[in-house]
Amino acid sequence: MEDFKQLNPQEWKLKVQAELAGLDYNEVLVWDTAEGIQIKPVYTQEDLLQTVFPIQTTKDWKIIGQFLPDANQDTSYLYGLKIKDQQIDKLKSLPEYLDLFFDLEKPFEVLSKNNFASFKNLKYLGLDVLGHFAESGDWYRSEEEDLALAEKLIDEGNFAKSVEVNASLFQNAGANHVLQIALAISQAVEYLETLGEKVAPKLYFKVAVGGNYFFEIAKLRALRNLWELILAEYNSDAEVYILAETSLRNKSVLDVYNNVIRSGLEAAAAVQGKADVVYAFPYDSIGKSSDFSEELASKQQLLLQKESYFDKVMDPISGTYFIENLTELMSRNALDLFKKLEEEGGFLKGLFEGRIQKMIQKSADREQMAFDEGEMILIGVNKFRNPSDQPKPVEKPSLPIMTQIQPIIRKRLAEKIESDL
Template sequence: MSSQLFNEFEPVSAKQWKQKIQVDLKGADYNDTLIWQSLEGIHVKPFYHRDDFNEAFKPIPGQPTDWKIGQHIFIDDETIANSLALDAIERGAEAIYFSSESEFDVKKVFQNFPFSKVPVYFDFSFLAEAFSLQLNQFLSEKNATVFYNIDLIGTLGTTGNWFHNLKEDHSILETILKQSPSENILQINTSTYQNAGANCMQQLAYALAHVNEYLNHFSENKELKITFKISVGGNYFFEIAKIRALRILYAALASEYGMPTDCHIVATPSLRNKTLYDYNVNMLRTTTECMSAVLGGADTIANLAYDGLYHKSNEFGERISRNQLLILKAESYFDMVSNPADGSYYIESLTQELTEKALALFKNIEAGGGFLHQLKEGIIQKKIKESAAKEQALFDEGKLKLVGTNYHINKNDVMKHELELYPFVKIKNHKTLLAPIVPVRLSEKIEKERIENE
C-alpha cells in the first residue's frame, strides 16, 4: 500500500524547489535573503536535496555503536575521590574521568572500583615517569580499560611550556609507550582550540596537524591508538558534522601511516558560550551540545557541572549534569540508533564541506613547517585570536545572542556573592616558551561590568 501511495506523487527536483521558493519570495533575492555564511566560510542553503550529491554517502569510519556517560572527578583527597567515583557509578555514570595536579595513592583511589564495566580516563597536569609506569602496571593487572591521555603538544599549547623540557618529556613518553605499545596512551586535546574561539574548520585542521606530529614521530608503532578530546559548541548541526568529519580526516591520515584508522572521541560541552548570569540557561546549552555529541558519534560524553562556572564541585551540580545525560539515554532513546545522522542531506553536506576545508588548511599548515613549528612561531595563536575576534564582534553587536546576558536580560539577577570560583580569564605572570592559547568566554566583558555595578 505504501509503494502505491508514493507512486501517486511525482519526484520534485532541487531546481523545482528553488523555483517555488523564488516565486514565494516575491522578488526578493534568493541568495541575499535565505543563504547565510558561517564563520567557517560555509554558505548554508535554505534546503538540501539528493540532487546535490553525485554519489552515495559513505559510512563514517570508526562510528561507535553506543556511547558512555562520563563523570569528571578531581583527585585531591584519595578517599573522597574514591567515594565520589563509586557514588557516581551507582547513580548512572558509565565512565570516570579523573583529573589531578599531583601524584596520588593509586590503591586508595581505585579501592573496590568496578574495572570490568567502567572505563577510566585521566587528565593529569603533570608528567612523572615512575608514577605513570606504576599506574600502568596496577591497572594492567586489573584488566582495566584505561585512557591515559598524555598530550605533550597540547600541554605546550595550553600552558606555553613543556611539562619539564622537550627532551625529558619525549623520553618519558617513549618509555611509557615502549612498556605499553598497544594501550591508549596518547590524546589530542582540541578543547582548548574551541574554548579559545577557533571555528569548527580550524579545530579539525589543528586536530589533524596536531596528531600528525605524533604519528610522524611514532610511525614505527603500528599499534598506536589515539584519543581525541573535543569541546562541543552551540552550533547544533555544525557540531554534529564536526565530529563526523574528524573521524573521516583521522582515518585518511592514519591510513597513510599504516596505523589503525579508528579513533576514540571524548566530548564535553564548550565553556565559550556559558554565562554567569541567568545560569539556568546553561543547562539548555549543555543539553543540546551533548545531543550534538551523541548524534555526531562521540564514544564518551562528560557533561559540565550545572554550576561549575562559579561554584566548587558539589553533589547537586554534578548530579544535575549527569542526569541530563541519563535522560538523553534512558528517556529520550538517544542510544537506540548508532548512526542517526547518516543520510541527512544537510549534515552530510556540512560534513563534506568541513572535511574539505579542514584538509586544505591542514595541508597549508604542513607546507608552512607543521603544527609544532607554527605553534612556536605564534601563527596558530594568531589565527585563533582572529577567529575569536570575529565571533566576539558578533556577540558585542548583538547578532550572536546569549539569553540572559546580551538578550532578554534580567537586571535583577545578581551574582557577586555567589562566586566561589573566579569565572574569568586568569593571567599568570610567569615565563613561557611561547604564547599560550587562552580560553575566553564570550560574555566575560559584560559580566565583569555587571558585577562591578552590583
Template sequence: MSNDTFTSWENLVKKQLKTDDINAVLRKENLEGIDVKPFYTDVQQPLVNLPKIEESTHLVAKYHESLEEDVFAFLLNENVENLEQKTIFVNNVDLAGHISPKEEVQYFSLIDVFDEKNATVNDQLVKELLAKQFKRNICIDIALHQNSGASISQQLGIALAKAKELTEIYGTEILEKLIFKLAVGGNYFFEMAKIRAFKILFNQLSKEFNLNLTPYIFAETSLRNKSVSDSENNLIRSTLELAAAMIGGADAVYSNNYQIGNSTDNSEEISFKQQIVLAYESIINVFEDASNGSYYVEDITKQIAEKSWTYFVETEENGGYLELLKQGNIQKDIFDHAIEEQKWVEEGKIKLIGVNLYPKLEVKKSVEELYNNTEIKPVRWAEMFE
C-alpha cells in the same frame, strides 16, 4: 523532490516571505566559511557509514562514590580502589604514574602531552604513558583550541598536525594509541558534522601510513558559550552539545559543569544526568552514524573535511604544528578567528540569551583585554559582559 513539488514549495515560500529571492532571505552567514543552502533536495556522492570504536557512546561522570553502582565510565583525578569492570579516563599526571591496570579494566589517558606555551612535546611523559597498559595512552587535546576560539577547520587541521608530529617522533604505531579530546560548541549541526568530518580526516591520515584507522573521540561540552549568570541557559546549551556529540558518533561524552565558577555536588549530578536523559530517553548513544544520509549534514561534513585537510596540509608545508607554534602563527590564526567571533557576540549576530539578548548586558571588557595574539587562551564569549 520532483520539479513540480519543488516549484510549488518555492512559490509558497516566496509568497510567505514577500520576496522573489528566497536565497537572499534564508541564507545565513557563518564564520566557518561553509556554504549553507536554504534547503536541500539531494546530496552528491553520499558518504559511507562512518564507524565509531565503542559500540555505545560512554557516558562519562566525574567520579563520586554514590555513582559507583550505576555508572560505568568515570573521569578520575585521584586514585580510587576496586573499580573493576569500569572504564576509567585518567585526567591527572600523578595518578597515571601510580596506576597499574588490571586486564579487565579499561584505562584511557586524557593527559595532554603537548606543551602549547613552549611549543614542545613532553617526551618523558609520552614514554611513561606508552609504557602503561592503557587502551589508549596518548591524548591529543583540541578542546583547548575550541575554547580559545579556533574555527572548526583550524581545530581539526591542528588535531591532524599534532598526530603527525607524534608519528614523526614515535613512529606510526602511535596512531592506534591516540584519543582525541574535542569540545563541542553550540552550532548544533556544524558540531555534528565536525565529529563526522574528523573521522574521514583521521582515516585519510592513517592511509598515508598504510593503515585504515578510526579515531577514538572523547567529546566534552564547550565552555566558550557559557555564562556565569543564567546558568539554566548553560544547561540547555550543553544538552544540545551532548546530543550533537552522540549523533555525530563520539566514543565518549562528558558534561562540564553548567554552573560556571560555582560547582556543587547538585550541579555536578545534574550535569551528568543530562547524558542519562539523552541516552535512556532518546537512545541516541547507541547509533553508529545517526546523521548519515541527512543531505544538510552530509554536505557540511564534506566541506568541513575539505577545509580542515587544506589547513593541515598548509601547516605541514610550513614546518608543522610545533614550528608554527614557535613562530606564533597558530596563535595568530586562532586569535584572528576568536576576535571575529567575539565581535559577532558584541554586535548580537551570535545570540546568547541572558547575556547579549533578554536582557542585553553592558560591555565591560574589550576584545583587547580578553585576547592575546601570542597565546592560545580559553575565553568565554560572556566574559565581555561579566
C-alpha cells in the same frame, strides 16, 4: 507515498523563489559562515557530494562523569569516570567495570609514584605534551623529556589510550569549526612524525562541542573522516577514537541554569556526531561545581539514552542532505588548511612562529564581535537578562609572564559582561 509528486531540485528552488515575492534568493536566504561555507535554505539529494555510508561504531556511547569524593556516588548508569591527580589513591575502591579517564596535571610526579599496571580499568590517560605546550607556553620539563615520557607510556602498554590530542583547547579559545579540525589533525600528525606509527592505536581526540548543533555534528564527523584518511596514508588500521565534552566558551555565571539547556544540546550533538565518549560539564562549572550539579550533568545523557532513544539506531544522521554536505565541505576546507600548515612546517613550528595563535585569535575576535553586537545570542547573558541576577566574581587563572611561545588562552564570550556587572 505514490500519491505525492517528487519535486526535483529546480522545482524546489522555484517554489522558494516564488515565496520570496521578488526578493533575491542569494541575498536573503544564502548566508556565509565564519568558515567560508555557504548555507542554502534547501538541500536535496544532489547536494550529496559523494557516496555516504553509516559510521560503523557501537550504537551506544560511553557516558562518563566526574569522580566525586562521595562514598554513595551513583555509578550504576555510567561507563566511566574522570579522575584527577589528587584522586589517584581512591581508585581501588571503584568497581572494575568503570573505564577511568585520567586527567593529568603533573604527569612526571604522578606517573613516577604509581604502578598503573595494577589498575585494570584505568584505560585512558590524558597525556598531551604538545597540547600542554600550546596552552601553557612551556613544556612540563623540556621538549625531549616530555616526548620521551609519552613514548615510554606507549611502549609500556598499560593504557588502551595513552596519548591525548586535546582539541577542546582550540574551540574554547575561539577557533572556528574548520580551524579546530585542521589543528587537531595537525597536532596528531606531529605525534605520528615524532613518535612513529606506534602512537596511532594509542591516540585519541578530546573535542569540545559548542552550541551550533548541526555544525558540531558535522565537525565530529569530518574529524573522523579526515583522521581515517590520514591513518590510511600511514598504512595504519588504528581506530578513530573521540572523547567529546561540552564547551565552556558559551557558558556564563549569569542565569546559570541556562547552561543546563546548552550542555544538553551539546551532548546530543556529540552523540549524533558519533563521539565514542561524552562528558557534560555541570552548569556551575565556571565557579565551583557541587556533587548535585556533577550528577545532574552526567544524568542529562540518560535522557538522551533512555527517553530519546539515541542508542537504538546505528547512525541516524547518515544520508541527511544538509549535514552530509556540511561534513564534506568542512572536511575539504580543513584538509586544505591542514596541508597549508604542513607545508609551513607543521604544528609545533606553527606554534613557535605564532601562526597558529594568530589564526585562533582572528577567529575568536570575529566570534566575540558577533556576540558583543548581539548577532550571536546567549539568553540571560546578552539577551533577556535577569535584572536581579547578581553573579559571584569569577576567579581568573593567573597567566604566565615569561614563556617560550605565546600561549593559547581559553576565553568565554560572557567574560566582559560578567566583569562589568
